[in-house]
Structures are given as C-alpha cells and as structure tokens.
Amino acid sequence: MPHYADAAGADTYLTQTLQSLHRQTDQDWQLVIIDDASPRTEDRERLRALQDLHPDRTVVLQQNVNRGQGFCRNVGVQWAWEHGSPFVLFQDADDIAHPRRLEVTRRTFDERADVDFVYSTFSVIDELGASVPPARLTPSLLEIIESHREDPVEGPDAWIRMGVDTGYTTLTSTVSVRTELALSHAFPHVRASEDAHAWFRMSAGGTSVAYLPSIPCLYRVPQGVAGSSDRSRIGADYYRRKAEVDTDGFLEAISISLQRQTIRPDEVNALKSAFLRRLAVTMEREGQHGVAQEILSTIDQVGVR
Numbered sequence: 001m002p003h004y005a006d007a008a009g010a011d012t013y014l015t016q017t018l019q020s021l022h023r024q025t026d027q028d029w030q031l032v033i034i035d036d037a038s039p040r041t042e043d044r045e046r047l048r049a050l051q052d053l054h055p056d057r058t059v060v061l062q063q064n065v066n067r068g069q070g071f072c073r074n075v076g077v078q079w080a081w082e083h084g085s086p087f088v089l090f091q092d093a094d095d096i097a098h099p100r101r102l103e104v105t106r107r108t109f110d111e112r113a114d115v116d117f118v119y120s121t122f123s124v125i126d127e128l129g130a131s132v133p134p135a136r137l138t139p140s141l142l143e144i145i146e147s148h149r150e151d152p153v154e155g156p157d158a159w160i161r162m163g164v165d166t167g168y169t170t171l172t173s174t175v176s177v178r179t180e181l182a183l184s185h186a187f188p189h190v191r192a193s194e195d196a197h198a199w200f201r202m203s204a205g206g207t208s209v210a211y212l213p214s215i216p217c218l219y220r221v222p223q224g225v226a227g228s229s230d231r232s233r234i235g236a237d238y239y240r241r242k243a244e245v246d247t248d249g250f251l252e253a254i255s256i257s258l259q260r261q262t263i264r265p266d267e268v269n270a271l272k273s274a275f276l277r278r279l280a281v282t283m284e285r286e287g288q289h290g291v292a293q294e295i296l297s298t299i300d301q302v303g304v305r
Contacts, residue, residue: 001017001031001032001033001034001076001090001091001092001093002034002036002069002072002073002076002092002093003033003034003035003038003047003072003093004035004036004037004038004066005038005040005043006038006039009127009222010043010093010094011043011046013093013094013220014093014094016094016129017091017092017094017095017096017097018031018050020096020097020098020099020218021091021097023099024100024101024102025099025100025102025103026100026102026103026106028102029057029089029102030056030057030058030059030083030085031057031058031059031091032059032061032076032079032080033047033050033051033058033059033061033093034061034063034072034073034075034076035047035060035061035062035063036063036066036068036071036072037062037063037064037065044062047060047062048060059079061075061076061079067189068189068190068191068194069092069172069187069191069194070186070188070189070190070191070195070198071187071189073090073172073187074186074187076088077179077182077183077186078183080179080182081179081180085179086109086178086179087105087106087109087176087177087178087179088176088177088179088182089101089105089175089176090172090173090175090176090177091172091173092172092173094220095171095173095217095218095219095220096125096129096217096218096220097173097217098120098215098216098217098218100214100215101120101176101215101217104212104214104215105118105176105212105215108210108212112208112210114156114207114208115207115208115209115210116177116178116181116202116206116207116208117158117175117176117177117178117181117199117202117203117206117208117209117210118175118177118209118210118211118212119169119170119174119175119176119210119211119212120170120174120211120213120215120216121145121148121152121170121174121211121213121216122145122170122171122173122174122216122217122218122219123216123217123219124141124218124219124220124221125218125219125220126220126221126222126223127222127223129218132221132223137221138286139282139285139286140167140168140282140285140286141221143166143167143168143282143285144167144168144169144170144171147165147167147169148211148213152211152213153165153166153169153209153211154208154209154210154211155208155209156207156208156209156262157204157262157263158203158208159199159201159203159204159250159253159257160271162196162199162200162203163200163250163253163271163274164271164274164275164278165278167278167279167282168196168246168282169199170199171195171217171219172195173217173219174217174219175195175199177202177206178206181202181205181206182202184205185198185201185202185205185206186198188245188248188249190241190245191241192238192241192242192245193241193242193245193246193249194245196246197245197246197248197249197252198249199249200246200249200252200253201249201252201253201256203253204252204253204254204256204257204260204262205256205260239283239286239288239291240288240291240294243279243291243294243295246279247275247279250272251272254268254271254272272299273299276296276298276299277296277299279295280292280293280296283295
C-alpha cells in the first residue's frame with residue numbers, strides 16, 4: 001500500500017481501507033505500508049503508531065524522498081519476496097477491499113497453477129462512500145466497467161487484448177500477483193499509468209490471467225477532484241504522458257513475448273498498429289483530440305500498417 005497524506009480526508013480514507021482489511025474472512029495476511037515521504041510529521045507519527053498497535057500485522061516502510069506509487073509498490077514487493085510471501089495484493093490507501101478478497105484470491109492461486117495474475121471488478125464511490133452513478137464517471141472508467149461486463153480479459157497473453165481490444169483493463173486495488181512475477185516485472189518509476197505499463201509486462205512474462213467477478217473493490221473517486229494526486233501534479237500534460245507510458249509498456253510486452261517466442265516477428269507490426277489505434281480511441285473518448293491525432297500520425301511515422 002503506497003501512502004502519501006497530502007489531501008483532505010486522507011486519514012479518514014486510510015482508516016476505512018484498514019477496516020476493510022481487518023474484515024477479511026482470511027486473516028493470514030500482513031500489510032506493508034510504504035509512506036512516500038508524507039510532508040507532515042503528524043501523518044508519519046500516525047503510521048508509526050499504527051505499526052505499534054499491530055506489530056504482527058502491519059509494517060511501515062518510510063521513504064525519505066517522494067518517488068511515486070510505482071516505486072513504493074516495488075519496495076513492498078521486495079519486502080514480500082524477502083519474507084516468503086507467495087503472492088501480493090496491491091491496495092491503494094483510499095479504496096475498500098471486498099471482505100472475501102484474500103480468501104478467493106488464495107483459493108484461485110492454490111487451485112490454478114497456470115494463473116499468476118488475478119483481478120476483479122469494482123464499483124465507484126465518492127469521498128463520503130456513496131455510489132457514483134455511471135453518468136458521472138470518466139470515459140476511461142466506463143471503458144473498464146464495460147469490458148468487465150461484456151468480455152473480461154483472461155487467459156495467456158492477456159496483454160494483447162489489454163492493448164488492442166479493451167484499453168486500460170483494471171485498477172491497482174483489484175490486482176493480485178504471484179510475488180515472483182511482480183518482482184521480475186517491476187512498476188516503472190513514472191507518475192502516470194505505471195500500473196498499466198506493469199500489467200502489460202506481467203502478462204507477457206507470466207502464465208495466465210484470471211478474472212474474479214465475485215469480489216468487487218470499492219474504488220474511491222472524490223467528486224470535484226481532478227483524478228489522483230499524481231494526475232494533479234502532472235496537470236494538463238497527463239494524457240500525453242499516459243499515452244507515452246502505455247505505448248512503452250506495450251512495446252516492452254512485445255519484446256518480452258518475442259524473447260519467449262509466444263508471438264512471431266511477423267505479427268509485431270500488426271500488433272503495434274492495433275494498439276495505437278485503440279489508444280487513439282481512448283484519447284478521443286477523453287476529449288484529447290490532439291493527443292489522439294499525434295498517436296495516429298505515429299503509425300505512419302514508424303511505418304506500421
């Protein structure tokens with residue numbers, strides 16, 4: 001769990017998230033909170049008190065420099081690997097875990113040796129915990145929900161469908177991964193779409209993806225706020241940055257798959273073209289017409305047909 005207390009309500013959100021973890025039907029877990037150099041002393045002290053309250057359950061790793069959520073998740077994965085955890089569940093500090101999340105995830109990993117990446121669907125809540133209607137969701141969120149309802153991505157080489165069919169497939173708080181896979185394909189140290197970049201590479205370098213519809217996460221989107229803290233920092237350039245990161249992740253997935261011989265060299269150009277066209281559709285839906293046109297022009301520039 002990356003943590004950075006820089007907004008109103010952060011402490012309340014964290015408390016509610018922790019309550020959802022303590023309500024898990026499977027109680028064999030440890031929480032690793034990586035505080036990303038929260039600026040206020042009282043916030044850091046609150047986390048240390050939390051660790052003291054549950055020393056067998058909670059570990060707080062304090063960072064001295066703010067490096068972003070991807071960096072923090074990698075720190076947590078390394079801790080899990082060193083302490084023998086067979087798999088990790090990613091959890092953001094303001095989302096609510098389903099009470100059976102760990103139970104169902106563990107059973108899936110135990111029963112399906114071919115699966116090393118699982119994810120669930122989600123519902124959107126606001127800062128007060130109330131349901132947010134579809135009309136108030138961004139096109140990107142609606143895109144994910146539609147894919148879950150119609151034809152969720154599953155199976156081997158899921159990165160291809162993520163890239164060319166569905167777009168951004170799921171949210172970080174819904175994902176669990178075998179620790180070895182998470183360690184081998186770390187999150188990039190960027191502040192936009194670092195999770196999508198990782199999902200592409202994990203899928204390309206792993207075995208198979210499974211979708212678990214029975215354990216929906218409650219994903220918090222405070223209304224009237226322009227997205228995540230990282231998105232707020234990036235500002236108007238966010239979508240262009242996201243497009244660059246997504247493209248880099250997909251190209252790295254292609255490289256991984258070529259090395260593993262799960263795709264052929266003669267398939268590469270068609271995959272790149274389909275990905276770029278799909279990414280342009282997402283940008284258009286978000287109202288980013290200029291970015292969409294830049295993406296489409298890239299197809300001709302690199303000679304992809």
